Amino acid sequence: MNVWGLLTGGLILAAAYIHHGLGTRKIWLPALAKLDEAQVSQRIKATLGFMWHGITLWSIVMGLMAIYAVFTQNSAPEFAKAFYLSICLLNTPFAIVATLYGKLVYDKFRASPQWLLFWPISFTSFLAFISV
Amino acid sequence: MGLILAFLLFATGCIHHFxxxxxxxxxxxxxWQDVKQKKLVKGTLGFIWHGVTLWFIGMTGLALYAYVTPHIAQGIYLSLAIQNLSFAIIASLYGKLVYGRFLASPQWLFFWPIAVAAFVAYSGAM
Structure with missing residues (x-):
């Protein structure tokens, strides 16, 4: 069994839970209240809203893909490799931007602390990829 | 179809960014400058916005990589189809359910073609 793959799946599902549970309460709902206050257009609110909730579903899907890859690694190793590579390469952009954005724009690494979630996911998915 | 998928992903990344x-x-x-807002909120939404640009570039690279490495292509196309499908579903539903207009979040116009192209590329790579 690919332990790194299982860990990747667990981390991604945990990140989805944190994003949806904690993030929505602490970030999205206060943001939405301020967006209403600033009377921004429906299109802006809907775009940011769909991105926010889309990330929840995207994370759930990625987590399930990682877990699926763990259990099909022996019968379909190419799929497992592709899934881990894809998860690694598509989480790394978010890890890089999250690390730089808060520091460069707001001078605080903790202004966008989500790199704390994205880097471990990128790292473990890379380890899962090379251990297939 | 893999090249069309890569083009769609790159074009969507450009449209998103520019x-x-x-x-x-x-x-x-x-x-937003007129209202007081926590750095955490602004930093989070900002990183998501710009992260999505880089995410599209990453997906374009993956689609091109799949095109030149047939033995792993199927898995990559399937992965791209599933991941984009999740955004296509939310973009289609969110604008309509929350704001009563499909065009409130019109990005489903990009995500559905990408998801379908990725699935067709997956089927073609079998």
Whole structure:
């Protein structure tokens, strides 16, 4: 069994839970209240809203893909490799931007602390990829 | 189909960054300056916005990589189809359910073609 793959799946599902549970309460709902206050257009609110909730579903899907890859690694190793590579390469952009954005724009690494979630996911998915 | 998928992904990344940046993100930042907002909130939404640009570039690279490495292509195309499908579903539903208009979040116009192209590329790579 690919332990790194299982860990990747667990981390991604945990990140989805944190994003949806904690993030929505602490970030999205206060943001939405301020967006209403600033009377921004429906299109802006809907775009940011769909991105926010889309990330929840995207994370759930990625987590399930990682877990699926763990259990099909022996019968379909190419799929497992592709899934881990894809998860690694598509989480790394978010890890890089999250690390730089808060520091460069707001001078605080903790202004966008989500790199704390994205880097471990990128790292473990890379380890899962090379251990297939 | 793999090349068409890569083109769609790259074009969507450009549209997100340039057109979306000009008509959605920049106006929002301007309007937001009038209200007090926590750095955590602004930093999070900002990193998501710019992260999505880089995410599209990453997906374009993956689609091109799949095109030149047939033995792993199927898995990559399937992965791209599933991941984009999740955004296509939310974009289609969110604008309609929350704001009563499908065009409130019109990005499903990009995500559905990408998801379908990725699935067709997956089927073709079998």
């Amino acid at each position: 057109r979306g940046g000009g008509s959605i993100w920049a106006p929002m930042l301007v309007q």
